[in-house]
Amino acid sequence: MKFPSEPFKIKVVEPIKHTTREERERLLCESGYNLFHVPADSVYVDLLTDSGTSAMSDNQWAGMMLGDESYAGSKNFFHFEQVVRSIFGYRCVIPTHQGRMAENLLFSTVVKPGMVVPNNIHFDTTRANVEHQRAEALDLVIKEAYDPQCELPFKGNMDLAKLEAAINRVGRERIPLVLITITNNSGGGQPVSMDNIRQTRALLTRYRIPLFFDACRFAENCYFIKEREPGYAETSVRDIARELFNYGDGCTMSAKKDGLVNIGGFLGLNNEQWAQDLTNMLILVEGFPTYGGLAGRDLEAMARGLEEVLHEDYLSFRIGQVRYLGELLDAAGVPIVKPVGGHAVYLNAKAFLSHLPPAEFPAQALAVALYRDYGIRGVEMVTVMFGKKDPASGRTIHPELELVRLAIPRRVYTNMQITYVAESIIELYRQRETIRGLRMTYEAPVLRHFTARFEELRKS
Numbered sequence: 405m406k407f408p409s410e411p412f413k414i415k416v417v418e419p420i421k422h423t424t425r426e427e428r429e430r431l432l433c434e435s436g437y438n439l440f441h442v443p444a445d446s447v448y449v450d451l452l453t454d455s456g457t458s459a460m461s462d463n464q465w466a467g468m469m470l471g472d473e474s475y476a477g478s479k480n481f482f483h484f485e486q487v488v489r490s491i492f493g494y495r496c497v498i499p500t501h502q503g504r505m506a507e508n509l510l511f512s513t514v515v516k517p518g519m520v521v522p523n524n525i526h527f528d529t530t531r532a533n534v535e536h537q538r539a540e541a542l543d544l545v546i547k548e549a550y551d552p553q554c555e556l557p558f559k560g561n562m563d564l565a566k567l568e569a570a571i572n573r574v575g576r577e578r579i580p581l582v583l584i585t586i587t588n589n590s591g592g593g594q595p596v597s598m599d600n601i602r603q604t605r606a607l608l609t610r611y612r613i614p615l616f617f618d619a620c621r622f623a624e625n626c627y628f629i630k631e632r633e634p635g636y637a638e639t640s641v642r643d644i645a646r647e648l649f650n651y652g653d654g655c656t657m658s659a660k661k662d663g664l665v666n667i668g669g670f671l672g673l674n675n676e677q678w679a680q681d682l683t684n685m686l687i688l689v690e691g692f693p694t695y696g697g698l699a700g701r702d703l704e705a706m707a708r709g710l711e712e713v714l715h716e717d718y719l720s721f722r723i724g725q726v727r728y729l730g731e732l733l734d735a736a737g738v739p740i741v742k743p744v745g746g747h748a749v750y751l752n753a754k755a756f757l758s759h760l761p762p763a764e765f766p767a768q769a770l771a772v773a774l775y776r777d778y779g780i781r782g783v784e785m786v787t788v789m790f791g792k793k794d795p796a797s798g799r800t801i802h803p804e805l806e807l808v809r810l811a812i813p814r815r816v817y818t819n820m821q822i823t824y825v826a827e828s829i830i831e832l833y834r835q836r837e838t839i840r841g842l843r844m845t846y847e848a849p850v851l852r853h854f855t856a857r858f859e860e861l862r863k864s
């Protein structure tokens with residue numbers, strides 16, 4: 405196993421508190437067994453998300469001091485715009501405070517009721533934003549993405565046959581754009597190959613449909629292309645990114661991931677008419693086009709973060725640390741989604757807790773057990789998060805995959821803490837039969853995972 409060596413040293417530390425099992429038990433009870441409602445300072449290793457949780461570099465913090473907080477024409481905006489143009493290549497750059505605002509602006513401008521937006525797999529906010537326009541969000545990833553054991557280098561790829569069939573069924577005029585999520589968060593953080601992107605582009609050109617990227621984890625995706633796709637080993641990640649984005653017409657970006665910042669996002673695109681409409685909307689709901697819901701200092705940190713994320717020693721460590729966790733678990737027989745993705749290890753809860761039926765929310769039960777016994781916070785993905793219902797009966801549809809995502813914040817945890825996570829999960833796996841199922845006692849109509857409440861079932 406290759407040890408991921410850190411290309412940085414620690415200059416500032418943030419203390420973390422140790423809690424007892426009893427305290428965590430009480431917190432779980434109070435939070436309705438929903439880890440979103442557990443206070444973060446009662447978590448030892450927080451793997452809830454890799455979003456907005458990165459450690460910024462000294463260079464980014466130095467940039468924060470150079471924030472120009474002018475309402476209009478801040479110099480940090482021009483730096484940010486120049487960096488985005490140089491990496492992504494899109495002419496129009498619209499800053500937003502985070503990714504979902506970019507999605508909301510784009511979809512509320514170009515998606516109309518009854519339209520269809522295909523993607524490899526929509527992330528929850530993306531799906532919710534499409535559905536908010538009374539349009540349909542279609543997931544068209546290759547079928548292997550749903551098999552946790554299938555080891556393909558690019559398991560995030562779009563299924564081109566399914567995409568073409570969907571275009572023919574729906575009609576091109578009802579598809580305002582196609583999205584590709586890089587890496588495919590909801591399908592295990594798996595990358596999409598350059599070849600698949602090129603072919604998607606060619607197909608969409610034939611039907612005159614724009615292609616957009618959901619680009620949150622673009623640098624990680626490009627690093628996988630360099631590692632795995634023939635012909636790219638000698639190409640820089642920056643050049644890979646340039647080629648990749650060149651096949652698209654635009655992107656939405658949550659810079660809280662590969663922007664290495666705690667807040668920030670943007671839209672990049674070439675269509676000037678769309679950009680104008682989006683900007684008008686931006687002014688209404690976010691702010692003036694040279695700050696878009698952010699402070700000047702945030703734009704500077706984002707500009708610097710987007711440069712740093714392309715450093716290949718950083719990416720090698722980053723992808724290596726996530727893989728290291730996955731390999732420790734895999735070697736001990738813990739069921740995980742394979743291959744290991746770019747930003748997270750996904751536990752296959754169905755196999756981990758094979759004694760629990762789907763109706764007892766095995767992934768949520770596993771996330772609860774991991775917090776109660778070890779103070780580690782992961783997140784349930786799929787059943788609770790996506791909350792698909794049978795329209796006739798109103799009952800929850802239990803999908804094929806039941807996952808607990810352990811998302812690794814960027815540059816935050818040491819390899820020893822990651823080793824602690826692995827050892828804890830391995831120990832929990834050995835006593836998995838003791839883990840009890842859950843019953844949902846409250847759910848909201850949208851994005852229910854944030855507010856759902858559960859009760860633990862008694863041992864039968």
Ligand code: F0G
Binds near residue numbers: 660
């Ligand atoms: N698209 C993808 C693929 C994402 O993973 C996220 C956020 C967004 C869009 C929305 O960005 O949070 O800045 O509004 N994902 C986080 C996560 C929340 O935990 O995976 P945002």
